[in-house]
Amino acid sequence: MNRLLMVTSSGWKKEIKVSNDPKTDEKKTAFNLTHQAIEAESMLRRIKDDFPDNPESMNYFYDLYQQVYCEGRSVYDKEKIVGTMCVQVPEELIYAAGGVPVRLCSGFYTDDQHGAEFMPAKSCSLVKATLGMLSNKSTLPFINKVKTVVSPTTCDQKRKAGAIIEEMGYDVYNMELPPLKESEEARLYWQRSIHKFSVSLKEITGNKITKDSLKKAIGKTAAAQKAYRKLHNLRKETPPVLLGKDVFMITNAYFFDKIENWTAAVNKLNEELEQRKEEKFSAAQRRAPRILFTGSPAIFPNLKLPVLIEESGGVIVADENCSSNRMLYDMITVDEWNMSNMVDGIADNYLKPCTCPIFTNNDDRKRKLINMSQEFAVDGVVYQTFSGCQVYSMEQSSITKVLRDEGIPVLLVESDYSPDDMGQLSTRVEAFIESLKAKKRRK
């Protein structure tokens, strides 16, 4: 084996190993010894073991995380996986073209550290982690199979990340998204973008979308959404029937699980929760402050903030997150079941209800948060922004103002994927929960 010294652009000397015989030089680390698996294992254990009374039916999800993230065994075999970078990629079209969408947004700190190589220092953990995950082909089991990555042109960091992903050797499909959503121009622009994508998918999966395959695909996601909505509505119950940390585990599993299995597992859980509801079973302390979680998405294993909230005696009863509610709540409406109408219906569903802060005007998000606070009898809102996520940080003050004007207390938390602020965060979260309890007591 030869060694070469290379001076990189930043001036650091980097030693490069040049192997003459890759077979003897390579060392493949067992998946359960990777940093990802260690991270996943530790969060999974915390979620399972630190809380009493997890529903029986949650075991399906815990086992799924164990399999995929701790042992590195994918749920897929020969399926044509299409990677997606964002909640705005229409899954129905991918399913209709015979592919399987897998959402690539990573929540791993290890990936975040790897991804830092490609991005400026003060950038978003989620985007960095996604790059880190894609750059390291041995890490996550479904990554090896991803050839194409669909990147909607949303925030600056994701858009520019698309180009870096292309340099890594993936095929990147940039799906053009308008910066506003209310205007008719934006709607037409987006519809054209979606139509173009539906045609281009033939090159990605090798299959043409037909009227029947699309109708079937819409039915498939609708069944999943129906199951989710049921779960969503069950969370309105007092006392609460389920902890929010489990809901994040469920919605997050939708990123990478087989959709039919996922839907069946959620339906099964819903039955168990109905039972809990009848028995007046409480998943948290009866007077636990009810929290609405919003802002930068909670993605496994970076669930430190949701878990802290519930360890401190709060219960997350609702969320406004693109890794959860925003991904599954809104259903497609189709006027007539012909090709053009179905694609338009899909396009509208992925634009109009979206409350992502990348849109120039976003009063929808304010209205949605206020409505949800009332519907779910919320005592306080926790607003997470990842350091470097400009859009969520910039929307913070106006969102906070409207919520506080409605008398809803808000805790702002700026954090990232690194676990080193846990001590400090726990003080803030506990103080917030204590203040909500004090407020409730005086009512």
Place this chain on the structure above:
Amino acid sequence: MNYFAGVDIGSTAIKIVLIDDTKNIISSKVTPTGSQFRKNAVDALHAMLADCNLAFDELAYVISTGYGRKLLKEADESVSEITANAIGAMEAGREHGVINTIINIGGQDTKAIQIDESGTVTNFAMNEKCAAGTGKFLDVTARNLEIELEELGDYHLNLKTAPLPINSTCVVFAESEIIGLLADGHGKEEIVAGIHYSIAKRTIRLAKRVGLEGLVYFDGGPALNKGLVASMEDELGKKIVIPDFPQITTALGASVLAYEAYLDEMESA
């Protein structure tokens, strides 16, 4: 007579306050946290009780708070230092009026807390991650200038010229900036005052996030530093309430909460 203790285990010091059932302070103690902070906290509590001729089981209720709150198994329960600070400030500040905003500078963090007339926290802000502008910063400054931490206030008040602008907020970089300023022949007074104004500016900016209406109360170890207090008042443009013992407010709050928890328990029993 029943006794109640609040134990505040901070990053730098352990503070203990003992009150009786008229909420009178019987005794208080400040001791370094050290590495074995659980042992140090228990030892300090026992030493304090011995001074007062009290046995441990004469304590009706103990509440722990601060970074080490969850590890003190001797406590009946723990509360976050923000809640404890709010109650303590309301009690300690009562003679000055109704406190609206609390600014607390600790060993490793800075907090601004807004409270209502009942001492309930209505809003708060805390420095993220970085410990810039906290007690640690003052500690490092004093060490660099080879003066005692307690002398910083006097150096500040002896200032004859204008304070120097200090640009680094990072403790590590500030250290080299200070060395540079000393090498350029600047006096210790100018540097100390510069540090104080830079901390004050940063702290008031944080406090503005929760609002600065009404009476502002400043506590934590650094509130003992008269130079820093003067700079904070200059930055804020008004007088600040400083309690007689700024280090023990949070422990006092915890002891008052212990007293209230005991009353609740008796009522429901």
